Amino acid sequence: MMNDWTDIIGEQLSNMSGTLPADDWKVLQQKYSSSRRRARRAAAFHWAGRLVAAAAAVLLIIFISLPKENTPHTTLIAEEIPHSHVILPDSCTLSADNCSLPQEELHPHLGTSKATESVQDKPSGQESESTCSTPEVTTDMSADAASGTISETASETATEAVSDAPVKIQSSTTPEKATDEVDKTGKENKYLALDNLLEEPERNKNRRKISIGISGAISGTMDMGEKADISYGSVIEPADSSYHTKPAASKYKSDRYDHEMPVSFGISARFHLNDVLAVSTGINYTKYESKRTGYIQGHKQSSMQKVHYIGIPVRFDLILAESKNLSLYLGAGIQADKCLWATAWGKTIHEKEVLWSATCAAGLQVNLTPSSSIYLEPELSRALNTGSLQTYRSEENSTLYMRAGIRFTLK
Amino acid sequence: MTDVELARLCANGDESARKELYTRYAAWLYALCFRYVGDRELARDLMHDAMIKIFDCAGKYQPHGSLKSWCSRVTVNLVIDHLRKSRQMDVVPLEESVTTVPQPDTEEVEKIPKEELLRMVSQLPPTKRVVFNLYCVEGYSHKEISALLNIKEKTSSSLLFKARGQLAENIKEYIKRNGL
Structure with missing residues (x-):
């Protein structure tokens, strides 16, 4: 038969055993312990990331479901708010459609400067005239200090006729001290002061706010399968491998890599474009460390490969929810990394290529003081290119970083 | 146990x-x-x-x-x-020329020590070595090998044929050198 002699080879080799050194079991035990520690660290990292994500989701839900505060227009009307009587001619009919009086004149207490000036300019008891096509209606604006509301009552029923008769505005102040104040200050705008009691919503309060941050990060693999237990990779050394020390007899055919989890530190600057959008950039330093083992003719030699990258990230952050003490945001951007220096086998090796990656992050910021805060950012980084050096990045396309830091608000 | x-x-x-x-x-x-x-x-x-x-x-x-x-x-x-x-699994192109080598006898192969056979097999190029081990030693079929290595069945057959040819040469040389 055609396969007879190969069958014999197969049969002989399939039952063949090798000879292992006496301490091989101890070596295996040590490797297993190390592998378990690495797997536990990766699992802890993964669970921490999931907990942070869950906590962020819960906080976001809480923020969204919190009841909103009362609008400032309904709060705190001072007792001094004068009554304002708008006397309309008999022929006027009060209706929303044909009333040409501006709102400020009808409701002088909800002050604009125009309204307050018009009231101010008319001392107590005087009447002013304005043209109105509405019918005669007297509205009595009164401030109820107890309830803090403004109520408007029509003292007369409007007639249907419309005329151009002038409308008399009679302003009066009930408390005496209001009159005294007007007399005392003269041009002082009491109602501007009253306006200040009304809380206008702060729009774009974060605009142009700048923050400086310092952060550190550790990373872990996204793959929690078997690969996480034994992380290794190999590469065939190029023919002109002048960047590592070669044994005297011959060069290595292949290296085996055991990658450590990369660590990263950085400083960042964050600029708020408006209340919900911010752009951040900065400088990140990342170190990749790997144990390289070369095999040749039954011998092996190991060396630590260390690669240091400096990177510039640019990221846009969308602030999802913000309160006095907490802030939740999502970010997306890119980062460019350049190798500063790298060493292996006692010599310097080179990585000329700029490495690009796309990043997305979720952030939780806790304000310690009005100008300082701490933040936690799980960040997912997807490598867009890997470069020529074999590092953790070339093994794992997606890396999860757990970044934590301190942020200081400059203005 | x-x-x-x-x-x-x-x-x-x-x-x-x-x-x-x-x-x-x-x-x-x-x-x-x-x-x-x-x-x-x-x-x-x-x-x-x-x-x-x-x-x-x-x-x-x-x-x-x-x-x-x-x-x-x-x-x-x-x-x-x-x-x-480690990129040692680069597949050899099918166009590589194959020289027909006389197949060794089973009696000749049985005379060769196991360690020598092991050395001969380990010195094959990586891809041929893998296919030979999977087919002749582990007992995988070409279909299973193609699924495992993500290659075509025809490629697997071709690689096995070339591995057999190279092994046959090595066995012939060993027999001639040692006078078996």
Whole structure:
């Protein structure tokens, strides 16, 4: 038969055993312990990331479901708010459609400067005239200090006729001290002061706010399968491998890599474009460390490969929810990394290529003081290119970083 | 201790069970790794990696086959993964010319020591070595090999043919050199 002699080879080799050194079991035990520690660290990292994500989701839900505060227009009307009587001619009919009086004149207490000036300019008891096509209606604006509301009552029923008769505005102040104040200050705008009691919503309060941050990060693999237990990779050394020390007899055919989890530190600057959008950039330093083992003719030699990258990230952050003490945001951007220096086998090796990656992050910021805060950012980084050096990045396309830091608000 | 019991104890972290598993199969798995990679230290490291994976995944062993064959499959997958990452699994193009070599006799092959046969096989180019080991030693079919290595069945057949031809040459040379 055609396969007879190969069958014999197969049969002989399939039952063949090798000879292992006496301490091989101890070596295996040590490797297993190390592998378990690495797997536990990766699992802890993964669970921490999931907990942070869950906590962020819960906080976001809480923020969204919190009841909103009362609008400032309904709060705190001072007792001094004068009554304002708008006397309309008999022929006027009060209706929303044909009333040409501006709102400020009808409701002088909800002050604009125009309204307050018009009231101010008319001392107590005087009447002013304005043209109105509405019918005669007297509205009595009164401030109820107890309830803090403004109520408007029509003292007369409007007639249907419309005329151009002038409308008399009679302003009066009930408390005496209001009159005294007007007399005392003269041009002082009491109602501007009253306006200040009304809380206008702060729009774009974060605009142009700048923050400086310092952060550190550790990373872990996204793959929690078997690969996480034994992380290794190999590469065939190029023919002109002048960047590592070669044994005297011959060069290595292949290296085996055991990658450590990369660590990263950085400083960042964050600029708020408006209340919900911010752009951040900065400088990140990342170190990749790997144990390289070369095999040749039954011998092996190991060396630590260390690669240091400096990177510039640019990221846009969308602030999802913000309160006095907490802030939740999502970010997306890119980062460019350049190798500063790298060493292996006692010599310097080179990585000329700029490495690009796309990043997305979720952030939780806790304000310690009005100008300082701490933040936690799980960040997912997807490598867009890997470069020529074999590092953790070339093994794992997606890396999860757990970044934590301190942020200081400059203005 | 039966295979099922041994696997169950290993999965539970029993140190003595793991020592027993190591004693039974470590040397054999070491030889298996050496057949595929051709380097003793690398074979030993890969055997350690395989044992670690076997300890962690012992709970997944099903008693459809023997524990030895299950360990063999785990190890073969790990070794092939290593070779793939090290880019040693570049497939030889089909256009490579093949010279027909006279096939050795079975009696001639039986005279050759096992260690010499092992050395000859380990010196084959990586891809041919893997296909020869999978087909002739492990008993995989071309269909299974093509699925495992992500190649065509025709490519697997071609690689096996070339591996046989190279081995036949080496055997002929050895016989001629040693006067067998």
